[in-house]
Amino acid sequence: MATVTIKNVWKYYGETPAVKDLNITCPDGSFVSILGPSGCGKSSTMRMLAGLEHISAGDILFDDQRVNDLAPKDRDVAMVFENYALYPHKTVYENIANPLRLRKASEDTIKARVTGAAKLLEISHLLERRPHELSGGQKQRVAIGRAIVREPKLFLFDEPIAHLDAKLRAHMRGEIKHLQRSLGTTMIYVTHDQLEALSMADYIAVMHDGELQQWGTPAEIFNHPVNAWVAGFVGEPAMNFLTCDIKGQGDDVLLRHSNFEIPLLPGQVRQLNGAAQAGTARMGVRPDALSISMTRPDEAAMQGEIFVNELLGGDMLVEVQLDDCRIRVKTTPEFEGKPGENCFLSVNRDKWHVFDAGDGHAYF
Numbered sequence: 595m596a597t598v599t600i601k602n603v604w605k606y607y608g609e610t611p612a613v614k615d616l617n618i619t620c621p622d623g624s625f626v627s628i629l630g631p632s633g634c635g636k637s638s639t640m641r642m643l644a645g646l647e648h649i650s651a652g653d654i655l656f657d658d659q660r661v662n663d664l665a666p667k668d669r670d671v672a673m674v675f676e677n678y679a680l681y682p683h684k685t686v687y688e689n690i691a692n693p694l695r696l697r698k699a700s701e702d703t704i705k706a707r708v709t710g711a712a713k714l715l716e717i718s719h720l721l722e723r724r725p726h727e728l729s730g731g732q733k734q735r736v737a738i739g740r741a742i743v744r745e746p747k748l749f750l751f752d753e754p755i756a757h758l759d760a761k762l763r764a765h766m767r768g769e770i771k772h773l774q775r776s777l778g779t780t781m782i783y784v785t786h787d788q789l790e791a792l793s794m795a796d797y798i799a800v801m802h803d804g805e806l807q808q809w810g811t812p813a814e815i816f817n818h819p820v821n822a823w824v825a826g827f828v829g830e831p832a833m834n835f836l837t838c839d840i841k842g843q844g845d846d847v848l849l850r851h852s853n854f855e856i857p858l859l860p861g862q863v864r865q866l867n868g869a870a871q872a873g874t875a876r877m878g879v880r881p882d883a884l885s886i887s888m889t890r891p892d893e894a895a896m897q898g899e900i901f902v903n904e905l906l907g908g909d910m911l912v913e914v915q916l917d918d919c920r921i922r923v924k925t926t927p928e929f930e931g932k933p934g935e936n937c938f939l940s941v942n943r944d945k946w947h948v949f950d951a952g953d954g955h956a957y958f
């Protein structure tokens with residue numbers, strides 16, 4: 595186990611920076627997800643942690659040890675990739691045993707660790723098979739087994755379940771989280787899938803364009819995004835954004851859209867801190883922080899027209915045309931409004947956000 599510190603780390607490929615001044619501390623024994631879209635620098639970060647990529651500037655420390663110049667084999671790190679790279683001609687047992695054989699471990703140690711890992715991963719019955727006789731999920735377990743037997747101080751998982759089908763992915767999310775908890779080994783898990791990060795990690799590092807946008811627990815990232823980019827990236831269905839004017843003075847401040855006006859709560863006025871008063875701002879509201887009705891509930895309600903309804907299992911997602919934009923509302927499957935009908939939307943006033951119209955930082 596190890597505390598992993600990434601300190602002012604940069605990665606350049608030629609002139610182009612792929613990772614820009616990254617600072618992250620992953621506590622010992624924690625499950626940390628590095629989350630971001632394709633090209634944001636996730637894999638470059640992982641490869642620097644593993645020692646597969648030179649660090650252009652900055653330091654990486656495992657506990658107090660600076661590992662910048664340590665060869666991959668000396669870092670005591672086990673990696674699992676999306677491509678599990680099993681040896682096709684070897685049995686599952688031998689695939690899992692391979693790193694121990696390379697270390698010249700004793701036959702007793704190999705047997706104990708391989709059977710232990712197989713039991714943990716529930717693949718004991720597959721030990722004599724070869725990779726072509728396994729499903730995608732089973733192959734991934736073998737790859738994880740091969741990482742576990744090394745008993746490393748750090749696991750690096752790079753999109754390990756991205757290619758599995760949705761049902762198996764959901765299952766493996768739980769399995770990997772459970773595994774990390776039972777082993778207690780620090781894990782850094784790269785994904786572009788916000789649901790994976792939110793459901794598995796103790797802490798999430800959200801990256802965009804090589805830069806760390808936000809570090810926090812899943813609840814902090816989801817409920818208090820630091821900027822409009824994080825707010826829009828995390829959460830499914832995605833947050834709605836509306837450009838509004840901010841009007842008023844003192845404690846009486848309103849968010850005004852062509853369609854509605856919402857008075858800010860006193861705490862929200864303080865958080866705005868005068869910075870965006872008398873200007874434009876972006877209002878952000880998640881689909882489940884809105885409620886929809888067919889009659890006007892109060893003066894502050896937004897008025898729109900139902901564009902389309904989508905039934906998503908236990909929820910109904912309603913897309914509403916609001917002047918020149920569309921916003922999405924989560925409601926129950928019993929909702930009876932039909933496309934083309936007028937409707938009203940109310941905002942849960944504790945659960946909306948205001949972002950700066952310029953740089954997008956969150957006021958609240």
Ligand SMILES: Nc1ncnc2c1ncn2[C@@H]1O[C@H](COP(=O)(O)OP(=O)(O)OP(=O)(O)O)[C@@H](O)[C@H]1O
Pocket residue numbers: 607611612630631632633634635636637638639786
């Ligand atoms: N070996 C390389 N040479 C040049 N540029 C590279 C190299 N590897 C990555 N890059 C560039 O660095 C940036 C970050 O790439 P990286 O693979 O770290 O992103 P990522 O977030 O892991 O993306 P993905 O999810 O698609 O794998 C991208 O713009 C990519 O094109």
